[in-house]
Amino acid sequence: MTAPTTATDVNQPSLEHAPKAGRRMSWPVLLLVIAGALALTSLVRLITGANGITNVSQMSTALQLAVPIGLAGLGGLWAERAGVVNIGLEGMMILGTWFGAWAGFQWGPWTGVLVGLVGGALGGLLHAIVTVTFNVNHIVSGVAINILALGATRYLAPLAFEGHQGGSAKQSPAVDSLGHFTVPGLSDWLSDLNDRGWFFVSDVAGLLGGLVTDVSWLTLIAVALVPATWWILWRTPFGLRLRSCGENPVAAESLGVNVYKYKYLAVIISGALAGLGGVFLSIVANPFYLEGQTSGRGYIGLAAMIFGNWMPGGLAIGAGLFGYTDSLNLRGGSTNVHALLLLGALLLVIGAIWLAVRKKYLHAVITLIVGALVFAWYAGTNEVPNQVVSATPYVITLVVLALSAQRLRMPKADGMPYRKGQGK
Structure with a gap:
């Protein structure tokens, strides 16, 4: 005799049994892939002599540029x-x-951090009211908030900043620094190891050195938010209820979950995290607010979240990748991007071999041809135009999303309208 099926059995939201787009990569395999990519980068560095692609300064800059993208991505997650x-x-x-710069120059940088969080959370609250309560299309609401935020700050900036020293209609007065830290001894040792130019070892030292040299306290908080998000969403009852609202809100409601409450909380937290990314830009990356300084990082953060398959760890890798490519603009961009053409060609050849092993011969041939064209570009030039350097982060965004599209699985009810009691 089989046990009777209960309502709980039928309606229990189960993330473990949700359809998947493919096997999830285990941590040991992921670490091997990262190590392989770093070894290949080290080989390219030795061939091209472009030592800047993995030095401590490059990695430190990449980390600083990755933080606001990662925070925006966490908000989207x-x-x-x-x-x-x-x-x-x-x-x-x-x-x-x-909001961060406005409060920061008047009452100190940490007050600016808190007020910037509140400013982003207010945007999240507005988005929640429009989408959750009034069931407006999520894309329409998001675009409207982007336009509203831009218009509101342009209107408020002259009122708040003009008349103060260093302030204007498009820029705030300077904000005091939050402070930076460097791990004594370890930072110098890693920097010295990086300068030796050894294969792989010096590149690992450059990567680690960027994490312990001249790091802002807000960067440390942002990095800690990644494992904190994973623990809250995947290891607590609160996180299970919240995720069930994105997978099957009708089933979640049948189990007593207040779906509206969890959606509101999630979107407000989302706005606060995005606001924290904005604070980083106006207090850490630059010690002032400047009109247009986000430069589309919110959209790139969304792309990093999708690349990470709606998981915090993958999101962090995506943000790091986009931050690294963005850092090429600031430090020897033309030389470094030219060296990365060789890296791209090698990766395409490896990809072609992998596709051939899987008997996808047409895809393998196309990939090999593209790799040959990229290598010809590298071999026939000594540098790339500045326009290519500037476009590199956005090109990488498109390429990565295109390559990762086949393994993605978004939450099943993501973007779908929901009304309380609709399952009755």
């Missing part, structure tokens, strides 16, 4: 795990930059 698409991350970052 919280909202979409609860079933709300948040295209408004860019606008919430803009609110964070303005």
Whole structure:
């Protein structure tokens, strides 16, 4: 005799049994892939002589540029795990930059951090009211918030900043630094090891050195938020309820979960995290608010979240990749990007071999041809145009999303309208 099926058995939201787009990569395999990519980069460095692609300064800059992207991506992760698409991350970052700088230059940088969080959370609250309560299309609401945030800050900036020393209609007065830290001894040792130019070892030293040299306290907080998000969403009852709202809100409601409450909380937290990314831009990356300083990082954060398959660890890798490519603009961009053409060609050849092993011969041939063209570009030039350097982060965004599209699985109810009691 089989046991009777209960309502709980039928309606229990189960993330473990949700359809998957492919096997999830285990941590040992992922670490091997990262090590292999770093070894290949080290080989390219030795061939081309472009030592800047893995030095401590490059990695430190990459970390600084990755933080706001990662925070925006974390914001998107919280909202979409609860079933709300948040295209408004860019606008919430803009609110964070303005509110953070406005409070920071008057009452100190840490007050600016808190007020910037509140500014982004207000944008999240507005998005939640429009999408959760009134069931407006999530994309339309997000775009409207981006436009509203840009217009509001342009209107408020002259009122708040003009008349103060260093302030203008498009820029705030300077904000005091939050402070930086360097791990004594370890930083110098890693920097010395990196300068030796050894294969792989010096590149690992450069990567680790960037994590312990001249790091802002807000960077440390941002990095800690990645494992904190994973623990809250995947290891607590609160996180299970929140994720169930993004997978099957009707089933979650049948088990007593207040779906509206969890969606509101998730989107407000989403806005606060995006606002924190904006604060980083206006207090850490630059000690002032500057109109347009987000430069689309909210959208790139959303791309990093998708690349990471709606998981914090993958998101962090995506943010690091985009931050690294963005850092090429600031440190020897033309030389470094030219060296990375060789890296791209090698990766394409490896990809072609992998496709051939899997008997996808047409895809393998196309990939090999593209790799040959990239190598010809590298071999026939000594540098790349500055326009290519500037476009590199956005090109990488498109390429990575295109390559990772086949293994993605978004929350099942992400972006779908929901009304309380609709399952009855």
